[in-house]
Amino acid sequence: MRDTEPTNLSNTEKYTIYDPISDEMELNMGPQHPSTHGIIRLVLKTDGEVVTRVIPDVGYLHRSIEKIGELGNYYDFMPYTDRVDYLSAMHANAGYAMAVEKLAHIQVPERAEYLRVIAQEFNRIISHIIAVGAYALDLGAFTPFVYLLREREKINDLIESICGARITYNYARVGGVSQDLPDGFKEKALEYLDHFDLIVKEYDRLISYNKLFVHRLANVGIVNRETAFRYGLVGPNLRASGINWDLRKDQPYSVYPKLEFKVAVGQGWTGTVGDSFDRYYCRIIEMEESSKIIRQALLQMPEGEIRAKVPRKLKPPVGEVISHIESSRGDLMYYIMSNGTENPYRIKIRTGSFNAMTILEELGAGMYIADLVSFFASLDVVAPEVDR
Amino acid sequence: MERLIEILTRQGGLLEGYSQELVVIFQIIFLVIIALIVLIFLSLYAGVTSVAERKIAGRMQSRLGPNKVWYRGLFQFLADGLKMIQKEDIIPDLVDKPLFRIAPYIVVTAMFCTWVAIPFGAKLIPADINIGIIYIMAVASLNVIGIIMAGWASNNKWSLIGGIRAAAQIISYEIPSALAALTAVILAGSLSMQDIISKQGAWPWQWYITHDPFTMISFFVLLISLLAEGNRTPFDIPEAESELVSGYNTEYSGFRFLLFFLAEWANIYIISAVLTTLFLGGWQTPWIWEPLIPILNMKFELIGILIFLTKSFFITFIVIWIRWTLPRLRVDQLMTVCWKYFIPISFFNLFGLLFWEVLFPESLALAASISITTGFVIIFMIFLYYVVVKNFIQMNARVGF
Amino acid sequence: MSNVHSEITKELGSVIGSDRVFDRSQQLLPSIEVHPESLYDCIAFLKKKPYEASYLDSINGTDLLSFPGPEIHRKDVPWSSWYGTDEKIRLYMLVYQLVSLEHNKEYIVKAVLHGNNPFIASIDSLFGNANWLEREIYDLLGIDFLNSRDLRRIMLPEDWEGFPMRKDYKENEKYWDMPTTRFNPLEAMKQRGIALKNSILKDKED
Numbered sequence: 002m003r004d005t006e007p008t009n010l011s012n013t014e015k016y017t018i019y020d021p022i023s024d025e026m027e028l029n030m031g032p033q034h035p036s037t038h039g040i041i042r043l044v045l046k047t048d049g050e051v052v053t054r055v056i057p058d059v060g061y062l063h064r065s066i067e068k069i070g071e072l073g074n075y076y077d078f079m080p081y082t083d084r085v086d087y088l089s090a091m092h093a094n095a096g097y098a099m100a101v102e103k104l105a106h107i108q109v110p111e112r113a114e115y116l117r118v119i120a121q122e123f124n125r126i127i128s129h130i131i132a133v134g135a136y137a138l139d140l141g142a143f144t145p146f147v148y149l150l151r152e153r154e155k156i157n158d159l160i161e162s163i164c165g166a167r168i169t170y171n172y173a174r175v176g177g178v179s180q181d182l183p184d185g186f187k188e189k190a191l192e193y194l195d196h197f198d199l200i201v202k203e204y205d206r207l208i209s210y211n212k213l214f215v216h217r218l219a220n221v222g223i224v225n226r227e228t229a230f231r232y233g234l235v236g237p238n239l240r241a242s243g244i245n246w247d248l249r250k251d252q253p254y255s256v257y258p259k260l261e262f263k264v265a266v267g268q269g270w271t272g273t274v275g276d277s278f279d280r281y282y283c284r285i286i287e288m289e290e291s292s293k294i295i296r297q298a299l300l301q302m303p304e305g306e307i308r309a310k311v312p313r314k315l316k317p318p319v320g321e322v323i324s325h326i327e328s329s330r331g332d333l334m335y336y337i338m339s340n341g342t343e344n345p346y347r348i349k350i351r352t353g354s355f356n357a358m359t360i361l362e363e364l365g366a367g368m369y370i371a372d373l374v375s376f377f378a379s380l381d382v383v384a385p386e387v388d389r
Numbered sequence: 390m391e392r393l394i395e396i397l398t399r400q401g402g403l404l405e406g407y408s409q410e411l412v413v414i415f416q417i418i419f420l421v422i423i424a425l426i427v428l429i430f431l432s433l434y435a436g437v438t439s440v441a442e443r444k445i446a447g448r449m450q451s452r453l454g455p456n457k458v459w460y461r462g463l464f465q466f467l468a469d470g471l472k473m474i475q476k477e478d479i480i481p482d483l484v485d486k487p488l489f490r491i492a493p494y495i496v497v498t499a500m501f502c503t504w505v506a507i508p509f510g511a512k513l514i515p516a517d518i519n520i521g522i523i524y525i526m527a528v529a530s531l532n533v534i535g536i537i538m539a540g541w542a543s544n545n546k547w548s549l550i551g552g553i554r555a556a557a558q559i560i561s562y563e564i565p566s567a568l569a570a571l572t573a574v575i576l577a578g579s580l581s582m583q584d585i586i587s588k589q590g591a592w593p594w595q596w597y598i599t600h601d602p603f604t605m606i607s608f609f610v611l612l613i614s615l616l617a618e619g620n621r622t623p624f625d626i627p628e629a630e631s632e633l634v635s636g637y638n639t640e641y642s643g644f645r646f647l648l649f650f651l652a653e654w655a656n657i658y659i660i661s662a663v664l665t666t667l668f669l670g671g672w673q674t675p676w677i678w679e680p681l682i683p684i685l686n687m688k689f690e691l692i693g694i695l696i697f698l699t700k701s702f703f704i705t706f707i708v709i710w711i712r713w714t715l716p717r718l719r720v721d722q723l724m725t726v727c728w729k730y731f732i733p734i735s736f737f738n739l740f741g742l743l744f745w746e747v748l749f750p751e752s753l754a755l756a757a758s759i760s761i762t763t764g765f766v767i768i769f770m771i772f773l774y775y776v777v778v779k780n781f782i783q784m785n786a787r788v789g790f
Numbered sequence: 791m792s793n794v795h796s797e798i799t800k801e802l803g804s805v806i807g808s809d810r811v812f813d814r815s816q817q818l819l820p821s822i823e824v825h826p827e828s829l830y831d832c833i834a835f836l837k838k839k840p841y842e843a844s845y846l847d848s849i850n851g852t853d854l855l856s857f858p859g860p861e862i863h864r865k866d867v868p869w870s871s872w873y874g875t876d877e878k879i880r881l882y883m884l885v886y887q888l889v890s891l892e893h894n895k896e897y898i899v900k901a902v903l904h905g906n907n908p909f910i911a912s913i914d915s916l917f918g919n920a921n922w923l924e925r926e927i928y929d930l931l932g933i934d935f936l937n938s939r940d941l942r943r944i945m946l947p948e949d950w951e952g953f954p955m956r957k958d959y960k961e962n963e964k965y966w967d968m969p970t971t972r973f974n975p976l977e978a979m980k981q982r983g984i985a986l987k988n989s990i991l992k993d994k995e996d
Binding site: 059060063065067068103104228229230231232233234244246251252318320321322323332334336338340346347349351355356358359360363388 | 818819846852887898921943944954
Binding site for chain 2: 141
């Protein structure tokens with residue numbers, strides 16, 4: 002629908018060949034999405050309802066966080082890690098703290114580890130709440146999203162009593178955490194978890210057994226084992242394809258060896274292993290498991306310090322370090338390179354959503370537009386993670 | 390209406406002795422007044438339905454709906470209507486201007502034309518057309534033209550997709566709805582709406598829904614097909630889709646946008662009214678219906694109107710309930726449901742009904758109706774227990790938050 | 791973990807040539823280092839048995855322009871024999887991370903590139919997500935990946951000039967009539983010579 006032939010085609014547009022005679026329609030699932038995934042642009046070439054090619058165009062949220070990290074010192078970077086993935090900010094905080102502690106050989110007290118685990122598992126619950134709720138919202142079921150947000154409000158109140166913020170927590174510090182639990186938190190949290198276990202079953206019944214929902218999700222975007230490996234999927238996306246790989250069990254860090262929980266592996270509940278329903282249902286199971294972990298952590302937590310003594314100006318030795326942490330979207334990897342001074346030399350964050358976006362180009366072709374929306378929502382991509 | 394003219398022109402009436410042309414003019418003026426009354430009722434009803442929908446949706450989502458306007462937010466539609474009327478009429482530059490302007494009006498006109506054949510009471514029907522139900526189905530499907538116009542004229546690929554999908558959907562679902570309506574027509578022996586109602590009785594076992602199991606299936610087929618005609622969830626692919634950004638509605642703002650939604654909410658009433666007429670007994674009132682009450686005996690009319698509106702509102706509630714519970718169907722699933730499932734089911738329904746009518750004589754009809762009614766009530770009670778009562782008990786057992 | 795990398799170095803040395811592989815398994819981050827020309831063969835080697843790398847975790851790129859320290863002293867590092875010991879050669883480092891699920895190990899392969907227009911072979915054909923990772927490194931560091939199926943900028947607009955993650959990057963004043971830096975009132979005051987009174991930053995300035 003252009004009046005004249007465009008003269009300044011960008012590279013993306015050059016790769017989408019402009020052919021006015023062809024039957025293909027070029028649609029922009031533009032930067033402004035009516036869903037909550039953030040600002041990602043997908044250029045779709047469609048033949049009627051069937052998508053023939055998906056060309057993702059990211060970079061609208063590129064804030065050059067990695068370059069900013071080189072300006073301040075190691076402690077200054079912590080609030081920036083919140084904004085890498087605003088839905089699982091605790092994981093990002095803890096991952097960065099772990100990386101710096103590995104680099105500078107700092108030992109974290111055990112109470113701080115338990116506090117980090119509690120905060121992270123709460124964060125996993127609310128991140129999956131948004132993932133599942135926004136998925137239902139994309140498919141047109143307005144009500145489950147509102148119910149889930151009600152639960153998120155209550156967890157946000159709990160988290161606010163710990164660290165003072167509701168979204169960008171900035172809770173973990175290098176060497177521990179910033180604040181201790183307030184009085185009465187344990188009772189409130191346990192009471193809430195009793196309520197939450199029942200609620201998760203209710204949502205499960207509301208959505209997962211609904212025939213319409215199942216038909217929209219089943220056999221859509223089937224990712225088999227080889228494809229999952231080839232595109233480096235991590236997190237629930239990888240587990241839904243039948244691969245039993247959870248960093249908390251296989252490369253344990255922090256106090257996870259002392260906590261008992263199951264790993265949610267996709268079993269093809271609606272026919273095929275690795276379809277969208279598996280990815281969605283793995284998240285529901287993970288929510289239930291997180292609540293178990295929080296209970297155990299609250300009961301096992303010892304008294305003690307919450308932060309190790311760290312020098313005022315941290316100058317770690319020259320070297321590099323890699324730390325992996327299992328965030329709600331997968332494996333969040335921090336690569337920090339230090340040159341012996343106060344400022345980091347290079348910080349690189351590799352997020353789970355980045356790898357998940359790479360699979361769109363291959364699997365998106367041949368789907369209906371509605372299926373593409375469902376598939377994209379099942380990958381649980383959060384835009385700031387992709388662009389940083 | 391003919392009776393009114395006859396009464397007024399015979400001996401002693403008001404228009405006695407006037408010439409033929411003046412009588413015709415009087416008829417036209419009277420028709421315009423009736424049309425205005427129906428239009429006002431339509432707008433009010435659409436507004437009330439919109440508030441009802443928002444409040445019910447709010448309660449289902451464990452929040453209050455709008456509660457700021459006047460008394461507990463029940464007059465929100467006045468606020469919305471007044472706001473929309475005084476908004477700037479934005480017409481984007483590259484749209485097809487004549488079509489863009491006309492499209493909402495065509496949709497509203499098509500929908501309004503169906504209101505003239507919907508009965509409100511025993512004698513209250515703007516026009517008792519003798520092909521009532523076919524007329525309603527035919528005119529209601531003219532809104533496809535408006536939707537395609539809106540989709541095309543918006544110069545927006547997403548709107549175009551929305552318009553085309555709407556066309557496919559509405560045209561496909563005409564067939565099962567016509568076939569399902571045909572079952573009630575066969576039982577009544579006439580296409581006129583008032584005739585169909587007067588053949589039913591006042592009690593539930595005298596309605597057509599419990600006449601035999603085939604009409605009960607027809608009721609549900611018709612309910613779902615009319616939902617698809619009205620672009621309601623789970624069939625609201627053309628409009629409020631999260632991938633289509635509101636489909637054919639995208640480029641509209643202000644008063645034209647309001648007209649589209651007015652058409653949608655008024656369409657809900659058509660769904661309810663058609664279902665009530667065909668299957669639920671319409672305005673039949675128990676104990677006090679006498680078929681020979683003259684036109685101006687208003688007391689019985691009012692009770693009939695109330696009963697009709699109550700039954701319609703019950704179905705409206707079901708339509709709203711479905712919207713806020715279920716997700717959306719994909720386009721090909723929608724087409725599969727229509728062509729592969731509903732059309733065969735409707736055909737078999739029709740044949741089943743014919744066989745039932747031939748095989749079971751009248752004396753067994755009452756027994757069949759009563760048994761089907763009681764079976765229906767028992768299933769309903771079981772449903773109520775498992776779905777509603779058990780949830781209540783579970784809710785109260787939970788930790789109160 | 792460090793044993794694995796020593797083993798890999800030995801076996802890889804026998805495949806590619808032992809002067810192209812360097813064992814760095816004794817550092818804080820154990821890894822092996824290869825000559826960039828043999829990187830593709832190295833990664834293909836790691837995909838096969840007995841190492842069976844399952845997926846590519848990440849590719850990180852760094853500009854080693856201002857990296858001092860004994861680590862990179864030009865005398866005892868492999869690339870002194872590859873590129874010479876001239877202090878002014880521009881160096882870039884790429885770190886490839888591969889994860890093997892069967893053996894529960896992570897293999898880290900480093901490659902150091904040199905020059906003002908560095909290039910290296912792309913591992914697109916081995917792993918599907920390498921494309922986006924390489925595009926990001928091309929976008930931010932300017933390293934050219936040969937035989938890549940689709941190499942273009944990913945984060946920045948396509949007509950951006952320059953590579954931001956380089957240490958000597960200076961952005962243009964304007965991008966399509968939009969200024970690239972924001973008005974900084976402190977700088978403006980300094981330029982006009984207005985002294986700062988009662989400011990927290992006063993101590994820092996002195």
